[in-house]
Amino acid sequence: MDKLERLLNLTAALLDTDRFLSAEELRRRIGGYPQAKASFRRTFERDKEDLRNMGIPLRVESIAGSDPPIDGYRILRSEYAGRDLRLEPDELAALHLATSIVRLDGGETGLHKLGGASSSVEAAEVGHVPFNDNLATLIAAAAERRAVGFSYGGVARQVEPWRLSFSRGHWYLAGWDRRRDDQRLYRTDRISGAVEPLDGAVQPLGTPTDPTRLKGWELGDERPVTVRVAVDEDQAAYLHHLLGEDAEPHDETGTPTGVVTFEVRNREGFRSFILTFLEHAEVLAPQQARDDIVDWLEALT
Amino acid sequence: MSPRLTAAERMTRLLAVIPWVVQQQGAPIDEIVARFDYPRSQLVEDLTGVVFFVGVHPFTPDSMIEVDISDDEVQISYADWFSRPLRLTGSEGARLLTAAHSLLGDQSWAGGDDEEAGPLLRALTKLSMALGEAAEGAVEVRLGDAGRETLVPLRSAVSRQEQVDIEYYTYGRDELTQRIVEPSRVFSDNGNWYLDAWCQRAGAQRVFRVDRIRSVRLTGDVVEQRPTDPAGTFTPGENDPRVVLRLHPDSAWVAEQYPTESAKTDEASYSTVSMAVSSVGWLERLMLRLGPSAEIVAIDAPLSPDLVSEAANRVLERYR
Numbered sequence: 001m002d003k004l005e006r007l008l009n010l011t012a013a014l015l016d017t018d019r020f021l022s023a024e025e026l027r028r029r030i031g032g033y034p035q036a037k038a039s040f041r042r043t044f045e046r047d048k049e050d051l052r053n054m055g056i057p058l059r060v061e062s063i064a065g066s067d068p069p070i071d072g073y074r075i076l077r078s079e080y081a082g083r084d085l086r087l088e089p090d091e092l093a094a095l096h097l098a099t100s101i102v103r104l105d106g107g108e109t110g111l112h113k114l115g116g117a118s119s120s121v122e123a124a125e126v127g128h129v130p131f132n133d134n135l136a137t138l139i140a141a142a143a144e145r146r147a148v149g150f151s152y153g154g155v156a157r158q159v160e161p162w163r164l165s166f167s168r169g170h171w172y173l174a175g176w177d178r179r180r181d182d183q184r185l186y187r188t189d190r191i192s193g194a195v196e197p198l199d200g201a202v203q204p205l206g207t208p209t210d211p212t213r214l215k216g217w218e219l220g221d222e223r224p225v226t227v228r229v230a231v232d233e234d235q236a237a238y239l240h241h242l243l244g245e246d247a248e249p250h251d252e253t254g255t256p257t258g259v260v261t262f263e264v265r266n267r268e269g270f271r272s273f274i275l276t277f278l279e280h281a282e283v284l285a286p287q288q289a290r291d292d293i294v295d296w297l298e299a300l301t
Numbered sequence: 302m303s304p305r306l307t308a309a310e311r312m313t314r315l316l317a318v319i320p321w322v323v324q325q326q327g328a329p330i331d332e333i334v335a336r337f338d339y340p341r342s343q344l345v346e347d348l349t350g351v352v353f354f355v356g357v358h359p360f361t362p363d364s365m366i367e368v369d370i371s372d373d374e375v376q377i378s379y380a381d382w383f384s385r386p387l388r389l390t391g392s393e394g395a396r397l398l399t400a401a402h403s404l405l406g407d408q409s410w411a412g413g414d415d416e417e418a419g420p421l422l423r424a425l426t427k428l429s430m431a432l433g434e435a436a437e438g439a440v441e442v443r444l445g446d447a448g449r450e451t452l453v454p455l456r457s458a459v460s461r462q463e464q465v466d467i468e469y470y471t472y473g474r475d476e477l478t479q480r481i482v483e484p485s486r487v488f489s490d491n492g493n494w495y496l497d498a499w500c501q502r503a504g505a506q507r508v509f510r511v512d513r514i515r516s517v518r519l520t521g522d523v524v525e526q527r528p529t530d531p532a533g534t535f536t537p538g539e540n541d542p543r544v545v546l547r548l549h550p551d552s553a554w555v556a557e558q559y560p561t562e563s564a565k566t567d568e569a570s571y572s573t574v575s576m577a578v579s580s581v582g583w584l585e586r587l588m589l590r591l592g593p594s595a596e597i598v599a600i601d602a603p604l605s606p607d608l609v610s611e612a613a614n615r616v617l618e619r620y621r
Contacts, residue, residue: 004308004347008315008355015382016357029358054313055390082388083431091424095401098421102403102444109400110393112317113386116336127444127489129403131396139398139440140391143433165441166403169492169558189554205435212443275589278582279615294620296592300613 001032010047011056015080020061020072048073056080085114092117104131129166135188137195138173139164145205147178147198150191159184160201163208174208176201185209185219215243217273220266227270227289231258232280239281242273259284271296306340311347314339319352319366319383327376348375357382394432395440401425403442407489445494447511452487454517455496459484464522465498468515477515478502483524487511491558499524541577542601544584548572549594555587578604585612 009030013021023044027033034040051058057079062069087095096117099109103125111117134150141148142161149158158178165172171188183206231239236258243260264270271293274281283290306314314337321336322328334341348368356365356379366383369376389397401421429436458465464483482498489495494511543562548555550570559576566572578584581604588595588609600606 002351004311004315005351005354007308007312008351009357011316012355012357012382031360050309050312054309054316055387055393057388077385080387081385084385085427085431087424087427088420090420091427094421095397095424095428098400098404099397102400104396104399107396108313108393109396110389111397112314112337113389113393115321115386116317116338126487127403127407128491129399129442129444129489130491131399133392135399136392136395139395140432142439143394143398143429143436144391145433145435161439162435163438163441165443166399167441167443167492168446189558192550192553205438208438272590275616276586278585278589278612279619282619290620294617297589297613297617300589300592301610301617 006030006032007047007050011051011075014058014073014075015077017074020059020063020074022063022066022070022072026073082113087114101125102127102129104129106131107133107136130171134191134195135164135171137197138188141195141197142175145201147201148195149198150195151193152186152191154192157186158198159186160203162205164188165208165211167212170211172211174211176203176206178202180221183209185211185214187219215273216269217262217264217266219269222265222267224263224265225267225286225289226261227264227286228259228261228284229274230282230284231260231277233258235277235280239277264289267292306343311343313387315347315352316383316387318344319377319380320386322375322377323380323384327374330370330373330375333375345370348377352377389431391432394428394436397428398425398432398436398440399442401428402440403444406442407444443492444489445492445512447494447514451511451514451517452494454519455484455487455511455514458517458519459487461519462524464520464524466518466520467509469509470513470515481520482507482509485524541579542604543575543599544578544597544601544604545573545575545599547596547598548574548591552591552594555591555595559587573598581608584608589613589616 009032010026013026013029021029023041027040027044034043048058057075059074059076059079060071063072066072092111092115095114096111099111105128138148138161140146142163145160147158147160149156151157159173159175160178161173161175163174165174173186173188175184175186176182177184239258239260243262267289270289274283274293283293318333318337318339322333330341330344333339334344348370352366353368354365358364363379366380367376367378401424405418405421405425426437433439455465457463464481466479466481469478469480480500480502482496482500484496484498486497487494488497496509496511496514498507498509499505500507546555548571550572553566553570553572556564556572556574561574561576564572564574578601584604585608588597589612597606597609600608605611
């Protein structure tokens with residue numbers, strides 16, 4: 001029997017039942033499973049995994065009265081089917097347009113489940129946005145007001161996500177950091193490992209920090225340090241473009257100069273920024289920040 | 302769309318096709334093919350060879366799905382278990398939200414016109430209601446920093462095949478240049494808007510960052526027909542030297558942010574990636590930023606094997 005046929009029959013049997021069914025009962029009811037016990041078990045385990053990967057909510061519970069306890073399985077119809085969104089054809093078409101114009105890395109959008117969309121919309125892709133499973137978990141948690149756990153900068157965090165923002169090539173997470181008891185902004189590509197969903201959010205939803213207003217050297221918890229930096233004259237305009245209004249960049253006549261002063265709360269972010277200028281920039285003060293750069297570079301020679 | 306679907310893709314599609322056809326009380330095959338990206342021959346094969354045999358114990362005719370295809374019209378009945386589509390997963394919902402917000406964030410598409418954005422806004426409201434109480438504000442996407450005043454005329458120049466006169470700020474050279482270009486495409490990648498165009502000044506196909514275009518003027522002159530090569534702009538040059546880097550797990554983001562040609566990760570989560578180097582300065586910047594968390598494993602001539610220490614020493618000169 002075709003695997004697809006077996007999986008469909010398994011799903012139908014699990015939806016049809018009004019009690020939990022054991023693996024053995026399912027084997028007898030469905031057919032198409034290997035006779036030998038060990039290979040049946042292996043195939044059945046894989047089938048369960050396949051169903052879960054498709055997002056089918058498989059329930060497992062000990063069968064009442066079984067001793068020793070035997071696992072029973074079923075799918076509740078109320079959990080299987082989603083809420084009917086009642087999308088009008090033009091709304092479905094708009095979503096279809098969005099998914100064809102903007103390409104997200106990997107994964108399905110589930111548009112088929114909403115009834116698919118007639119391909120009358122022919123649209124060329126105009127944008128590409130990076131995407132991954134961690135982002136999906138974070139967005140779902142923000143939408144459902146649940147907390148998540150992840151490792152960031154070598155520290156385990158518990159965060160209640162508020163908003164995920166994509167800006168200038170990076171995804172940012174704004175939310176409430178439970179351990180620091182304060183609002184924080186993270187770059188999601190700096191999260192190491194998988195994001196784990198936790199319990200419900202406790203803090204009220206706050207106003208997320210706008211990441212476009214933040215620079216790499218501002219994303220941090222460190223004690224603020226005011227630094228003075230010099231860049232070559234021909235790089236001055238570019239430096240000012242990057243700094244925006246945050247620096248004090250002009251001389252008395254209002255001309256942009258190559259020497260600027262600004263505040264740093266993330267030394268690593270500051271170092272990366274300065275090094276993008278290669279030999280066309282230099283940290284003037286304080287001495288500590290200057291030494292940091294020198295130490296970093298000497299380790300590379 | 303690949304011609305063959307995997308068993309999982311066929312299954313999730315069928316679980317959507319069946320309730321839809323039932324609800325429509327029958328549907329033309331071609332419409333199912335188009336709506337669900339289901340290759341025609343496979344769809345027919347799966348409906349008649351698989352779905353037709355699906356049911357529950359004891360598999361008597363009244364406990365099995367009935368499929369009938371005649372005159373290219375599909376009828377499905379007795380499929381009570383699959384009468385409603387499977388719910389959206391959190392991941393699918395997040396992707397739909399993100400795609401919809403991306404398009405809304407592209408102001409030049411909606412044209413600031415509520416009528417055009419109307420169906421998308423309505424869809425987004427319904428979707429958000431299903432995905433969670435705070436779904437409405439959970440995602441925000443900026444495809445790029447460029448403004449409507451630049452994007453809108455560039456888009457219309459592309460569709461009208463018209464030459465434009467632009468003022469462009471050249472990165473790193475700190476100069477504003479004026480040039481006539483023949484635009485072929487406006488697109489967003491990794492948070493920036495780009496213009497793909499033939500540059501008359503350079504006599505070559507070029508990609509411009511739209512946020513560095515200071516002004517745009519449509520000239521009224523039609524572009525000259527020439528073969529464009531949009532792919533050539535973003536794929537690394539064939540003749541570019543390659544570098545192979547070994548990255549500490551902390552630097553794994555490099556592989557996501559830059560186009561890599563091969564990447565593998567070992568048990569200790571260190572990854573080894575191969576990339577094309579289009580400019581020495583780019584690689585020097587990257588390596589100095591990464592510091593000890595990246596190492597050059599192999600590097601093509603004419604790039605120096607001592608590129609990192611040479612660059613570090615040049616910067617250190619300023620501090621001595």
